[in-house]
Amino acid sequence: MLNVDLIEKMGNIVGTENISVASCELYCYSSDASQIRGMPEVVIKPRTTAQVSDIVRLAYEHNIPVTARGAGTGLSGGCVPLEGGIVLDMSGMNRIVEFDLDNLQVIVEPGIVQEKLNKALEPYGFFFPPDPGSSAMCTIGGLIANNGSGMRSVKYGTTRSYVLGLEIVMADGKIIKTGSKTMKTVAGYSLTDLFVGSEGTLGIITQAIIKVRALPKERSVIFASFKTPELAGKAVVKVLSSGIVPSACEILDSNIIRALNNYDPKLNLPQAGAILLFEVDGSEAEVKEGINLIVKACEDLASAIRTASDKKERDEIWAARRLAGAAISRLDPVRTRVYVGEDVGVPIKEIPKMLHKVDEISKEFDLPIMTYGHIGDGNLHTGMCIDMLSDEDWMKLNAAADKIHRTAIELGGTVTAEHGVGSARSEYMRLELGSALDVMITIKKALDPKGILNPGKMGV
Amino acid sequence: MEKDLRSILKCVRCGTCRSVCPVFEEAGWESASSRGRMLIALGIHNGLEVDENVLNSLNMCTTCGLCEQMCPSGASPVQVVQDTRRKLMLKGRMTDAQLVLRDETTSKGNPLGETQYRHSWLGDIADIKKHAPYVFFVGCLGSYRYPELTRRTFDLLKKFDVTLIPEEVCCGSPLLRTGSDPDSLVSKNMEQIKKIGAHTIITGCAGCYTTLKNDYPGDLKVIHVSEFLAERLPEMDLKHLDLKVTYHDPCHLGRCNGVFDAPRKIITSICELKEMKSHHEQSRCCGAGGGVLKGYPDLSMALSKKRLEEIPEGVDYLVTSCPLCRTNLQRGGPKVEVIDILDLLKMAMK
Numbered sequence: 001m002l003n004v005d006l007i008e009k010m011g012n013i014v015g016t017e018n019i020s021v022a023s024c025e026l027y028c029y030s031s032d033a034s035q036i037r038g039m040p041e042v043v044i045k046p047r048t049t050a051q052v053s054d055i056v057r058l059a060y061e062h063n064i065p066v067t068a069r070g071a072g073t074g075l076s077g078g079c080v081p082l083e084g085g086i087v088l089d090m091s092g093m094n095r096i097v098e099f100d101l102d103n104l105q106v107i108v109e110p111g112i113v114q115e116k117l118n119k120a121l122e123p124y125g126f127f128f129p130p131d132p133g134s135s136a137m138c139t140i141g142g143l144i145a146n147n148g149s150g151m152r153s154v155k156y157g158t159t160r161s162y163v164l165g166l167e168i169v170m171a172d173g174k175i176i177k178t179g180s181k182t183m184k185t186v187a188g189y190s191l192t193d194l195f196v197g198s199e200g201t202l203g204i205i206t207q208a209i210i211k212v213r214a215l216p217k218e219r220s221v222i223f224a225s226f227k228t229p230e231l232a233g234k235a236v237v238k239v240l241s242s243g244i245v246p247s248a249c250e251i252l253d254s255n256i257i258r259a260l261n262n263y264d265p266k267l268n269l270p271q272a273g274a275i276l277l278f279e280v281d282g283s284e285a286e287v288k289e290g291i292n293l294i295v296k297a298c299e300d301l302a303s304a305i306r307t308a309s310d311k312k313e314r315d316e317i318w319a320a321r322r323l324a325g326a327a328i329s330r331l332d333p334v335r336t337r338v339y340v341g342e343d344v345g346v347p348i349k350e351i352p353k354m355l356h357k358v359d360e361i362s363k364e365f366d367l368p369i370m371t372y373g374h375i376g377d378g379n380l381h382t383g384m385c386i387d388m389l390s391d392e393d394w395m396k397l398n399a400a401a402d403k404i405h406r407t408a409i410e411l412g413g414t415v416t417a418e419h420g421v422g423s424a425r426s427e428y429m430r431l432e433l434g435s436a437l438d439v440m441i442t443i444k445k446a447l448d449p450k451g452i453l454n455p456g457k458m459g460v
Numbered sequence: 461m462e463k464d465l466r467s468i469l470k471c472v473r474c475g476t477c478r479s480v481c482p483v484f485e486e487a488g489w490e491s492a493s494s495r496g497r498m499l500i501a502l503g504i505h506n507g508l509e510v511d512e513n514v515l516n517s518l519n520m521c522t523t524c525g526l527c528e529q530m531c532p533s534g535a536s537p538v539q540v541v542q543d544t545r546r547k548l549m550l551k552g553r554m555t556d557a558q559l560v561l562r563d564e565t566t567s568k569g570n571p572l573g574e575t576q577y578r579h580s581w582l583g584d585i586a587d588i589k590k591h592a593p594y595v596f597f598v599g600c601l602g603s604y605r606y607p608e609l610t611r612r613t614f615d616l617l618k619k620f621d622v623t624l625i626p627e628e629v630c631c632g633s634p635l636l637r638t639g640s641d642p643d644s645l646v647s648k649n650m651e652q653i654k655k656i657g658a659h660t661i662i663t664g665c666a667g668c669y670t671t672l673k674n675d676y677p678g679d680l681k682v683i684h685v686s687e688f689l690a691e692r693l694p695e696m697d698l699k700h701l702d703l704k705v706t707y708h709d710p711c712h713l714g715r716c717n718g719v720f721d722a723p724r725k726i727i728t729s730i731c732e733l734k735e736m737k738s739h740h741e742q743s744r745c746c747g748a749g750g751g752v753l754k755g756y757p758d759l760s761m762a763l764s765k766k767r768l769e770e771i772p773e774g775v776d777y778l779v780t781s782c783p784l785c786r787t788n789l790q791r792g793g794p795k796v797e798v799i800d801i802l803d804l805l806k807m808a809m810k
Contacts, residue, residue, distance in 0.1 A: 027497040388466075
């Protein structure tokens with residue numbers, strides 16, 4: 001329990017303007033975009049690694065929980081302080097510390113927003129590829145903590161592939177550096193990999209060495225329409241086995257298409273059973289070849305195929321796609337999108353089966369389930385909207401989400417491909433990970449013996 | 461009650477508004493973002509204690525509507541903020557600035573504390589015709605802070621069968637935005653408009669425009685003076701000016717009501733237009749609206765300065781079509797003079 005003396009000490013560390021115990025501020029930091037809730041006792045906005053270290057050391061001495069938070073855009077309750085204590089709002093530590101582009105890297109603080117980093121890199125001809133739907137607001141620290149990814153992960157992989165090293169404040173306040181500025185290193189255990197995706201349960205990220213890529217010379221987007229999502233799923237399997245790796249491969253079902261057309265009528269997407277959006281990037285020749293291969297792989301299954309006419313159309317469709325998750329709330333004035341059971345991943349071959357199962361679950365619970373997501377890497381987002389004032393809707397929603405999670409695991413998949421475990425999915429960790437969860441628990445105990453770092457998350 | 465709660469629950473807390481809310485950009489705390497305000501509105505519904513911090517969070521919103529424009533889930537944070545301010549006002553919970561604004565505006569008919577006759581700028585009272593198809597709604601800033609501009613505007617308008625509301629009072633916008641009851645002002649203006657028999661109200665202020673159009677009863681046609689004059693340019697015998705200007709879209713005229721083309725039609729018929737960094741629906745707020753200039757002048761000034769950073773290089777003037785935006789942008793210390801679109805029109809008259 002925090003007392004006035006401790007709050008004062010914390011205020012002395014970060015400055016009184018960077019600390020708040022106002023009840024409305026605490027309320028605002030009690031949730032992310034998931035349904036998980038937990039009230040902090042204090043919110044602190046550190047500006048330096050030293051401040052983070054001092055705060056965490058104080059918390060360690062007094063057994064106070066510490067939960068790090070980026071932009072609070074998460075969908076698993078990862079930044080929600082389940083056991084109260086301190087929320088460290090890292091969004092103020094948002095500097096690009098070093099542009100080291102000759103070494104294909106930048107050193108950043110965790111609070112920098114993904115889109116702002118990419119805007120800063122663009123003039124130099126580089127980019128940081130992981131691009132979640134929340135790229136306009138999510139922070140790099142949040143992306144690292146959750147190993148987030150996005151639409152281009154089918155070609156470029158997840159955030160993990162771009163983290164060369166980290167500066168971490170450990171549970172007792174010590175500061176360590178992991179990894180290296182080199183493109184590869186095998187010196188010791190890969191602690192960088194351990195901290196990526198650890199959701200703030202093992203340490204607080206205060207700096208990161210990020211690998212960047214050269215921007216591709218060309219990009220092209222193909223829209224392929226299908227009568228059913230299952231047909232689209234079959235087309236994806238065919239495309240991916242034809243030798244082309246698209247830079248994005250997204251599915252939108254008929255409800256999502258309707259929602260996006262509602263959000264931005266200029267899009268005028270064809271009202272098909274499902275649309276696949278493929279993006280191909282690279283040199284002019286590579287893009288041309290990629291388009292030909294995709295068209296060839298889809299032509300027997302698709303009802304229509306066309307390429308985006310220009311950059312403007314391409315940018316508009318991606319901008320709208322990024323917001324698809326929330327846009328489905330627009331379909332019904334009394335229903336709101338609720339993020340549960342929304343992030344399963346299955347092996348690529350199982351995509352058509354998973355889509356079919358989702359359809360069955362939707363019918364079983366009489367609950368419309370809209371499907372979209374990064375189908376190219378087997379990651380499906382299942383969107384459900386409910387009347388939030390209806391207890392019956394909540395029961396249906398939670399039951400459907402549970403079944404979606406279990407189905408994904410039965411198909412050899414995962415309950416979360418990119419959004420994180422947090423506390424929203426921690427109950428499935430034993431089922432999905434088996435005895436590997438015990439190893440995770442051992443690691444957690446070793447690095448955070450007092451259990452002060454983001455307690456109650458990830459099943460550890 | 462249920463309708464209000466549903467409106468709050470439309471927010472999925474995705475945080476898209478964090479990337480666009482100018483107030484959040486300045487303050488950095490979650491309670492200063494639209495998402496935070498939606499949460500606080502929900503909190504109040506769930507019993508969150510209303511203290512000074514709650515009032516500040518709600519009242520720091522300029523009601524610029526950029527969050528609403530960008531909101532993927534179709535939530536209406538501006539309406540939620542205004543409704544929550546109203547509910548709290550009814551319970552006697554308000555900031556000092558809200559209180560002053562309410563009392564001044566209700567007692568004096570304007571939020572500026574002015575007591576002299578509103579149409580003192582008018583040379584000849586006989587110009588106020590008893591009956592006319594068009595009424596020019598001057599607004600408080602036009603009446604008391606920009607009398608010369610108002611006189612020139614009316615001189616132009618009266619040729620087109622336009623009259624004034626003899627006992628015009630504030631449209632009620634400052635009260636509506638900050639949670640007070642504008643009914644007595646609305647009634648006083650409406651009674652006179654009916655007597656005049658006008659079918660169309662013309663105004664030069666974005667705040668008056670949105671209030672008259674969206675908050676007044678009946679089916680009044682409301683147009684901005686730039687819309688009225690953009691249709692009559694051939695009759696005005698204008699000369700081309702060797703100038704380059706930029707244009708600030710007032711939030712309550714552009715984003716909230718879709719008036720983008722008419723001011724641009726006037727500008728481009730006179731001189732060259734170079735757009736600001738953000739414009740049309742994405743335009744940044746000047747920082748004055750929603751009672752923020754009155755209640756949080758430092759914040760308002762900071763927002764103004766941010767908007768002024770978006771002025772493109774090589775322009776001679778920053779043109780706008782709202783006296784409140786003009787006032788606040790001028791406060792921010794612009795590198796070029798801020799003028800009203802009617803000032804530009806005057807320069808082009810032969």
